[in-house]
Amino acid sequence: MQGCSRRSWQQFLQSSPALSASLKSVHPLPAVYETHDVRYSSDIAVKGVGHLVRKGTGGRSSVSGIVATVFGATGFLGRYVVQQLAKMGSQVLVPFRGSEDSHRHLKLMGDLGQIVPMKYNPRDEDSIKAVMAKANVVLNLIGRDHETRNFSFEEVNHAMAEQLAVIAKEHGGIMRFIQVSCLGASSTSPSKMWRAKAAAEEAILRELPEATIMKPGVMIGTEDRILNKWAHFGKKWSFLPLIGDGSTKIQPVYVVDVAAAIIAALKDDGSSMGKVYELGGPDVFTVHELADLMFDTIREWPRYVKVPFPIAKALASPREFLLNKVPFPLPTPNIFNLDEINSLTVDTVVSENALKFADLGVVPHKLKGYPIEFLTSYRKGGPAFGSTISEKLRSSEF
Numbered sequence: 001m002q003g004c005s006r007r008s009w010q011q012f013l014q015s016s017p018a019l020s021a022s023l024k025s026v027h028p029l030p031a032v033y034e035t036h037d038v039r040y041s042s043d044i045a046v047k048g049v050g051h052l053v054r055k056g057t058g059g060r061s062s063v064s065g066i067v068a069t070v071f072g073a074t075g076f077l078g079r080y081v082v083q084q085l086a087k088m089g090s091q092v093l094v095p096f097r098g099s100e101d102s103h104r105h106l107k108l109m110g111d112l113g114q115i116v117p118m119k120y121n122p123r124d125e126d127s128i129k130a131v132m133a134k135a136n137v138v139l140n141l142i143g144r145d146h147e148t149r150n151f152s153f154e155e156v157n158h159a160m161a162e163q164l165a166v167i168a169k170e171h172g173g174i175m176r177f178i179q180v181s182c183l184g185a186s187s188t189s190p191s192k193m194w195r196a197k198a199a200a201e202e203a204i205l206r207e208l209p210e211a212t213i214m215k216p217g218v219m220i221g222t223e224d225r226i227l228n229k230w231a232h233f234g235k236k237w238s239f240l241p242l243i244g245d246g247s248t249k250i251q252p253v254y255v256v257d258v259a260a261a262i263i264a265a266l267k268d269d270g271s272s273m274g275k276v277y278e279l280g281g282p283d284v285f286t287v288h289e290l291a292d293l294m295f296d297t298i299r300e301w302p303r304y305v306k307v308p309f310p311i312a313k314a315l316a317s318p319r320e321f322l323l324n325k326v327p328f329p330l331p332t333p334n335i336f337n338l339d340e341i342n343s344l345t346v347d348t349v350v351s352e353n354a355l356k357f358a359d360l361g362v363v364p365h366k367l368k369g370y371p372i373e374f375l376t377s378y379r380k381g382g383p384a385f386g387s388t389i390s391e392k393l394r395s396s397e398f
């Protein structure tokens, strides 16, 4: 057997399981042949905590060794993260607080028993400990862009994240903790939510200096809350309010790329630990340009009503003012979301010296093309009305 490569030795054994079993019983394999193939897709960084049990070739029926508790898995980004985790053979624990339907779509992403929904209460420490007990990875995707009577920005975007970090630290076996923040998060931001996110980043890195922070720009995808919202409004009212004059710069990013960046960080050799990544798409858009792209895709004439910031804020303020004063829940803010309007008063683009997608080996998609094709369902003549954007563009433009 001398001179036989590791791969051919493995292929030989795979081709004859019976022979392999009897050979192993008389002559145990050298350790090097017992280790897994380099193609194996899980390479979670191990810092002082045992080694991972891995099996298979890296597909969804393998065992990657990752047991991830994904807080916020029931949301928009959550489904893409769970899908990519499951695809490489990880077990995913899905804490949910709502109805049994909130995680139904996630179950199909893995083999039987691979996606494990667990009811929890985000205000009950013991229930958080229970959903984290068996995990070696924690991802926090919890966030909300508006306040409700029950939950303030501070509680959802900061206090909960900090609590997860404290519990993960106590746990002792959490090898990787990834927090999803926002590109604009800063202690000086005009947005309350982004200030809360910045406070969460600081608290998490204080508790767990080896945590990784991902700061995506506004995320685009089938279930997004920007292009869908605009398209819906534009179809219903035949115009779109443009907050300010639409000249604020943003750097939207395809949601699947953000999920890919999270997985890339999990699979690296630990080099992303303790780092902050700013995840913006390949192009910077003004709000106006992005809205034009939306109108172009849904094939409606772009009609805008420019709403200066003071007027937009005045229109959005009553909800915030009444929120905790009336004895009933108020509707979710739509276009006139005070905090979102505040966030639009400054440009939100990836800073020059920040770590980016490239540092994780991910090439983000251009938005024009497949990432926004879901908008074709808003076309008056139906999705098949005319050619799709990607058909109009040359493939080199993707």
Ligand SMILES: NC(=O)c1ccc[n+]([C@@H]2O[C@H](COP(=O)([O-])OP(=O)(O)OC[C@H]3O[C@@H](n4cnc5c(N)ncnc54)[C@H](OP(=O)(O)O)[C@@H]3O)[C@@H](O)[C@H]2O)c1
Pocket (backbone or CB within 6 Å): 071, 072, 073, 074, 075, 076, 077, 078, 096, 097, 098, 102, 122, 140, 141, 142, 143, 144, 145, 151, 156, 180, 181, 182, 183, 215, 216, 217, 218, 219, 220, 225
């Ligand atoms: N969407 C964007 O454009 C964007 C851009 C940049 C950063 N981010 C950040 O990325 C993360 C994921 O965003 P997303 O768009 O996927 O958010 P999402 O669709 O709104 O989902 C948020 C998740 O957080 C959970 N959550 C919200 N409030 C909670 C509460 N009070 N207690 C417990 N869980 C709560 C939700 O659970 P339920 O299903 O039970 O409500 C849901 O699973 C968030 O941190 C967000 O701030 C988003």
